[in-house]
Amino acid sequence: MKPEPFTAGPQAQVLALGDLAPGWQAGVEFSVSAQQMRQFAELSGDFNPLHTDDVFARAKGFDGAVVYGALLVAKVSQLIGMQLPGRDSVWASVSLDFRKPLYVGQTAQVEGVVDEVSESTGLVVLKLTLRAAGKVLAKGRAEVVLGR
Amino acid sequence: MTTTDTDTDDVYAQLTGIFHDVFDDESIVVTPQLTADDVDEWDSLSHIRLVLAIEKKFGLKFSAAEVGRLKNVGEFVALIRSKLK
Numbered sequence: 074m075k076p077e078p079f080t081a082g083p084q085a086q087v088l089a090l091g092d093l094a095p096g097w098q099a100g101v102e103f104s105v106s107a108q109q110m111r112q113f114a115e116l117s118g119d120f121n122p123l124h125t126d127d128v129f130a131r132a133k134g135f136d137g138a139v140v141y142g143a144l145l146v147a148k149v150s151q152l153i154g155m156q157l158p159g160r161d162s163v164w165a166s167v168s169l170d171f172r173k174p175l176y177v178g179q180t181a182q183v184e185g186v187v188d189e190v191s192e193s194t195g196l197v198v199l200k201l202t203l204r205a206a207g208k209v210l211a212k213g214r215a216e217v218v219l220g221r
Numbered sequence: 222m223t224t225t226d227t228d229t230d231d232v233y234a235q236l237t238g239i240f241h242d243v244f245d246d247e248s249i250v251v252t253p254q255l256t257a258d259d260v261d262e263w264d265s266l267s268h269i270r271l272v273l274a275i276e277k278k279f280g281l282k283f284s285a286a287e288v289g290r291l292k293n294v295g296e297f298v299a300l301i302r303s304k305l306k
Contacts, residue, residue: 165266193276193283194269218269 086159090195090219097187099157103148104180105140113141140175145203145211148183153217157185158197161220165196169213173205181205185215195219228305232279232298239274243267253295279305 114120122129123139130138146169153162175181182204189198201213237251244262249255257263263271272288275281275297281304291297 165269191269191273191276193285193288194272195285196269196273218266 083155084160085155086157087161088158088219089161090190090192090197093158093187093190093197093219095187095189097157098184099152100182100184101148101152101156102180102182103151104178105144105175107177109144110138110140110177113144117141117143135174135176137176140177140179142169142171142211145169145171145175145181145183148181148203149185149201149213149215152183152185152201153199153215157187157199158217158219162197162217163220165216165218167201167213167215169201169203169211171211173208173210175203175205175210179205181210188214228302229298232301232305235278236275236294236298239271239278243271243274251294253293253298255294256292275301281305 110124114125119141123133123135124130124141125138127137130136146167149167149169150164153164154160184202184204185199186202187197188200189196191197195218197217197219199215199217201211201215202209203211233251237249240249240251240260241247244260244267246260246262249260257268272283276283279301281301283300283304287300291300
C-alpha cells in the first residue's frame with residue numbers, strides 16, 4: 074500500500090542554487106525532551122543506560138542522561154530539509170564530531186553556514202556547528218545536492 | 222607523438238586515477254568512448270563526485286551546461302583541454 078504523504082507539517086523553504094553563496098547561514102534552536110528520548114529508544118532499539126538512566130550516566134561522570142547523537146543529526150536534518158537549502162535538497166554526506174554532551178531539556182542550537190557552492194554539479198557544502206550555553210557540542214560538514 | 226597527443230595522454234592518465242578513486246575500481250579503463258552505461262557504480266551522485274574531483278585535480282570550474290551536454294569521456298577530455306589552454 075502506498076503511504077500517504079505527510080502534508081500537515083510546516084512548509085520547507087525553497088532556495089535555488091543561484092540564491093546561495095558562501096557565508097549564507099541558518100540555524101535551528103531546540104531541546105530534546107524525556108519523551109522524545111523514550112521515542113528514539115523505541116525507534117532505534119538503543120536502550121543504552123547512558124541515554125536512558127540519569128543515575129547510571131552520573132556514575133559515568135556525566136551530568137545526567139546524554140541525548141543521543143543521532144538526535145543531534147535529526148536537527149541537522151531539520152536545518153537542511155526545511156531551511157538551508159530546504160525543499161529541493163538531498164543529502165550526499167554528513168559528518169559530525171561530538172565534543173561535549175547535550176543533556177535532556179537543555180537548549181541547543183544547530184547552525185549551518187554555506188562553505189562551497191558548485192555550479193557545475195549543484196552540490197552545496199555546509200559547515201555545521203552545534204552549541205549549547207555558548208559551548209560547542211559538535212562540529213561537522215554536510216554535502217547537499219540541490220535539485221535544479 | 223605530437224605535443225597534443227602527449228597532453229591528451231596526460232589528461233587520460235590523470236582521469237584514470239580519478240576514476241579508480243571515485244568508483245573504487247582499479248579495473249576501469251578510461252577510453253574516449255567510455256560512458257556512464259559502462260560503469261555499474263556511475264550513478265548521479267558518483268557523477269557529482271567525479272566532476273568535483275576533476276575540477277579539483279585540474280584547477281578548473283565547469284558550468285552545469287558544459288557538463289550536461291557531455292556524451293562520453295572523450296568529450297570531457299576535450300572540454301578539460303579547451304579550458305587548460
